[in-house]
Amino acid sequence: MEKVKISDVSYEGEGVGRIDGKVVFVPYALKDEIVTIEKIKENNKFIKGKIVSIENVSKDRVEAICPFYSICGGCNYQHTTRKNELDIKKINLEKELKKIGYQSDIKINTCDKRDGYRNKIKLKVKDFKLGYINSNENKFVEINKCLLIDEDMNILLSQVQTFIENERIKEVEGVTIRGQKQSYLICFHLKKETRISENILKKYLKNDKIGVFCEFFDKNKRKLEYIFGLKNLDYEYENLKCSIDIDSFLQVNNEVANALYKKVLENICAENVINAYSGTGVLTAMISKAASKVFGIEMQKSSHIKAEELKKNNKLENMFNILGKCEDKIFDVFEKEEINSIVLDPARAGCHQRVLEKILESNVKKIVYVSCNPSTMVRDLFVLSKGYDIKVVEIFDMFPCTANIEVYTVLEKR
Numbered sequence: 001m002e003k004v005k006i007s008d009v010s011y012e013g014e015g016v017g018r019i020d021g022k023v024v025f026v027p028y029a030l031k032d033e034i035v036t037i038e039k040i041k042e043n044n045k046f047i048k049g050k051i052v053s054i055e056n057v058s059k060d061r062v063e064a065i066c067p068f069y070s071i072c073g074g075c076n077y078q079h080t081t082r083k084n085e086l087d088i089k090k091i092n093l094e095k096e097l098k099k100i101g102y103q104s105d106i107k108i109n110t111c112d113k114r115d116g117y118r119n120k121i122k123l124k125v126k127d128f129k130l131g132y133i134n135s136n137e138n139k140f141v142e143i144n145k146c147l148l149i150d151e152d153m154n155i156l157l158s159q160v161q162t163f164i165e166n167e168r169i170k171e172v173e174g175v176t177i178r179g180q181k182q183s184y185l186i187c188f189h190l191k192k193e194t195r196i197s198e199n200i201l202k203k204y205l206k207n208d209k210i211g212v213f214c215e216f217f218d219k220n221k222r223k224l225e226y227i228f229g230l231k232n233l234d235y236e237y238e239n240l241k242c243s244i245d246i247d248s249f250l251q252v253n254n255e256v257a258n259a260l261y262k263k264v265l266e267n268i269c270a271e272n273v274i275n276a277y278s279g280t281g282v283l284t285a286m287i288s289k290a291a292s293k294v295f296g297i298e299m300q301k302s303s304h305i306k307a308e309e310l311k312k313n314n315k316l317e318n319m320f321n322i323l324g325k326c327e328d329k330i331f332d333v334f335e336k337e338e339i340n341s342i343v344l345d346p347a348r349a350g351c352h353q354r355v356l357e358k359i360l361e362s363n364v365k366k367i368v369y370v371s372c373n374p375s376t377m378v379r380d381l382f383v384l385s386k387g388y389d390i391k392v393v394e395i396f397d398m399f400p401c402t403a404n405i406e407v408y409t410v411l412e413k414r
């Protein structure tokens with residue numbers, strides 16, 4: 001056992017202190033607390049500790065509302081107030097941005113909900129139980145409820161759990177549930193191909209607005225098999241007829257995604273726009289209503305197909321969906337069109353260097369960069385700052401209770 005004073009909270013939501021000069025990370029510890037820890041990992045760079053007791057309890061500490069909190073490893077901030085969670089997120093983003101010279105204020109767009117906000121959940125299966133992998137301790141933790149999804153999805157989750165427990169299909173190693181407007185798609189992840197009977201599933205899954213799939217790898221090739229029910233979830237969004245399948249990308253928090261998309265639209269006028277990393281095209285479709293032409297570039301085929309359906313079903317003739325990697329396809333678009341603005345919304349890895357270089361040599365006046373990973377975003381903003389000034393940075397609290405954030409930035413050509 002060791003005692004450590006917490007001097008900070010890291011971007012990952014872990015308390016940070018030092019023992020004999022060596023940095024110590026303590027999940028669920030808060031600034032100014034003195035905690036006694038048990039070392040759960042140590043190497044020559046850092047120590048990872050688990051709280052055994054707290055001496056100097058922070059005024060910002062609160063009781064977590066979830067019985068699995070700190071056990072399942074899923075959330076990071078239930079032990080503190082909403083305000084402190086947001087302050088920590090803001091301070092850490094400010095620190096990152098300061099490294100590249102940005103020091104202006106950062107607005108936070110909060111989420112009304114702190115729980116029940118996720119429209120998708122992915123769980124592991126071990127010994128016929130559903131749960132999460134606690135990555136701090138590298139162990140499986142059984143759960144029967146997750147507060148990040150709503151009551152209806154939790155009901156479905158417990159039906160899935162009973163199916164897994166009773167039917168004991170040893171090939172099932174995970175489950176994904178995606179919901180939209182009280183309709184759901186479920187995918188069982190299998191170790192290898194096996195038959196899951198529709199009739200048996202229907203004994204447990206007492207919901208007629210569901211679709212069920214299974215996924216497995218056959219000679220390293222992924223196969224997705226449809227079992228029964230809905231194939232897609234259809235929903236209406238800002239007068240657009242939209243649809244999502246089990247595979248394609250959709251922001252996990254509908255309320256905050258909506259606010260974020262509206263914010264992006266504030267930057268769009270009647271001009272040509274590229275929406276790079278465009279997913280299923282919802283944002284591209286919204287941009288099409290204001291822009292002259294919009295070019296969405298997306299490399300995932302299932303998402304591209306959804307974007308094409310969106311264009312067709314809503315008769316969006318100025319929306320052009322391009323299938324491929326942005327680092328390849330962006331050149332063709334610049335070749336053929338005069339582009340005024342670009343919206344970048346990459347995955348956690350950030351933008352490819354070729355994309356950034358192409359933008360730097362272009363006449364693009366405005367860049368809106370949306371990111372779910374501040375460290376790659378800051379890396380990319382640094383590259384873009386050779387030709388652009390950062391004008392606005394805002395946080396969208398897409399993932400309450402967890403360490404993740406969504407960041408919105410606007411850059412203008414210098």
Ligand SMILES: C[S@@+](CC[C@H](N)C(=O)[O-])C[C@H]1O[C@@H](n2cnc3c(N)ncnc32)[C@H](O)[C@@H]1O
Pocket residue numbers: 249250251277278279280281282283297298299300303324325326327345346347352372
């Ligand atoms: C964070 S999502 C954003 C999607 C969309 N903007 C939205 O809000 O729904 C990132 C998307 O980029 C896609 N992607 C990742 N790397 C890519 C690349 N190199 N080129 C094109 N698309 C890519 C992913 O498949 C994913 O759909």
